[in-house]
Amino acid sequence: MSENNILVINPGSTSTKLALYQGQQEVMASTIEHSQEELAGYENITDQLDLRVKYIREFLKDNSVSIKDLSAVVGRGGLLKPIPGGTYKVNQKMLKDLKAGLQGEHASNLGGLIADSLAEEAGAKAFIVDPVVVDELKELARLSGHPLFERKSIFHALNQKAVARNYASDVNKDYNEITVIVAHLGGGISVGLHHQGKVIDVNNALAGEGPYSPNRSGGLPTLDLANYCYEPENDYNDVKKKLLGSGGVVAYLNTNDMREVEEKAEAGNKEADLIYSGMAYQVAKEIGSLGPIVNGKVDAILLTGGIAYSDYFVDQVKDQVGFLAPVKVYPGEEEMSALAAGAVRVLTGQEQAKTYQ
Ligand SMILES: Nc1ncnc2c1ncn2[C@@H]1O[C@H](COP(=O)(O)OP(=O)(O)OP(=O)(O)O)[C@@H](O)[C@H]1O
Numbered sequence: 001m002s003e004n005n006i007l008v009i010n011p012g013s014t015s016t017k018l019a020l021y022q023g024q025q026e027v028m029a030s031t032i033e034h035s036q037e038e039l040a041g042y043e044n045i046t047d048q049l050d051l052r053v054k055y056i057r058e059f060l061k062d063n064s065v066s067i068k069d070l071s072a073v074v075g076r077g078g079l080l081k082p083i084p085g086g087t088y089k090v091n092q093k094m095l096k097d098l099k100a101g102l103q104g105e106h107a108s109n110l111g112g113l114i115a116d117s118l119a120e121e122a123g124a125k126a127f128i129v130d131p132v133v134v135d136e137l138k139e140l141a142r143l144s145g146h147p148l149f150e151r152k153s154i155f156h157a158l159n160q161k162a163v164a165r166n167y168a169s170d171v172n173k174d175y176n177e178i179t180v181i182v183a184h185l186g187g188g189i190s191v192g193l194h195h196q197g198k199v200i201d202v203n204n205a206l207a208g209e210g211p212y213s214p215n216r217s218g219g220l221p222t223l224d225l226a227n228y229c230y231e232p233e234n235d236y237n238d239v240k241k242k243l244l245g246s247g248g249v250v251a252y253l254n255t256n257d258m259r260e261v262e263e264k265a266e267a268g269n270k271e272a273d274l275i276y277s278g279m280a281y282q283v284a285k286e287i288g289s290l291g292p293i294v295n296g297k298v299d300a301i302l303l304t305g306g307i308a309y310s311d312y313f314v315d316q317v318k319d320q321v322g323f324l325a326p327v328k329v330y331p332g333e334e335e336m337s338a339l340a341a342g343a344v345r346v347l348t349g350q351e352q353a354k355t356y357q
């Protein structure tokens with residue numbers, strides 16, 4: 001086997017995506033689906049470590065891949081401390097913070113843990129790349145409006161950075177030379193301003209900021225929310241679920257499948273059209289809010305994520321923000337290749353792995 005055999009692991013809330021890369025070339029890939037019943041018995045997400053590792057071992061065995069042939073295992077990184085973007089070696093401090101769920105529970109907390117567990121046996125290197133806590137915010141962006149609540153950077157850093165790098169390469173520039181606004185349009189939505197290689201402002205996709213999404217509420221009227229929280233019949237978990245998981249489109253229309261919503265809207269269902277268009281309106285507004293930070297000097301607006309497959313949605317956003325900069329569409333997500341690319345940059349010496357402290 002070639003020197004750079006990289007096993008890529010992307011744990012999601014209901015699936016584990018895995019792929020074997022040789023350098024940047026995908027050799028094989030699979031998605032292991034985890035049913036609700038299967039995961040129901042686990043109190044914390046990180047308790048699922050052994051289960052997920054077991055499936056990955058089966059995948060390797062079924063495909064006659066010896067674990068000893070791996071040179072690196074790279075996982076999607078989780079809710080660690082806020083850190084700058086890049087490729088990080090998995091170390092003891094990171095493992096401790098992932099296990100403790102330092103900034104909360106998230107499926108990607110398993111990424112570093114799985115990478116460590118398999119890499120140890122393989123005698124390989126374990127990495128995470130651009131975890132959801134990548135924090136490169138400019139100082140002004142940290143202010144919320146009250147000192148008790150500092151704004152944090154938690155977003156789809158891996159895919160946003162991958163798409164921005166792809167755009168940079170399409171225009172023969174380095175990522176550090178471009179200024180782009182990237183809107184990741186998935187189950188959650190984050191919209192980030194990438195400037196000189198850093199995401200200097202972005203809505204926190206796990207804290208009720210920004211546009212509503214298929215299953216998150218985004219920003220809500222704050223005082224109304226506070227009043228709701230103080231209603232005796234509402235408890236913390238209920239409210240949290242309303243913000244993250246069963247907010248947004250699913251709260252209005254009872255589905256988080258935007259293809260279904262679009263079909264209804266196109267068939268003349270006014271409510272479906274209103275809610276779908278409302279999400280496009282909020283995405284456009286969020287994009288527009290970032291332009292002034294760089295005095296309107298934006299090279300391009302990049303739309304990515306599952307919803308970017310939809311012309312119906314994309315056209316509405318384009319129509320609203322096209323005046324600011326050209327809009328380019330990168331549908332779907334590039335997380336697996338972005339993880340492999342992060343490992344390759346380190347294995348080939350283009351970049352030094354960072355140390356999590
Ligand atoms: N062709 C399409 N047209 C419209 N919406 C689509 C299409 N394909 C997928 N989607 C929608 O995209 C959303 C899922 O996007 P994606 O797969 O990027 O998100 P995820 O990985 O589940 O969540 P996240 O991106 O927040 O991590 C779903 O709401 C899905 O219905």
Ligand SMILES: CCCC(=O)O
Nearest residue numbers: 132154155156188205
């Ligand atoms: C915050 C980025 C990841 C997610 O949407 O869960």
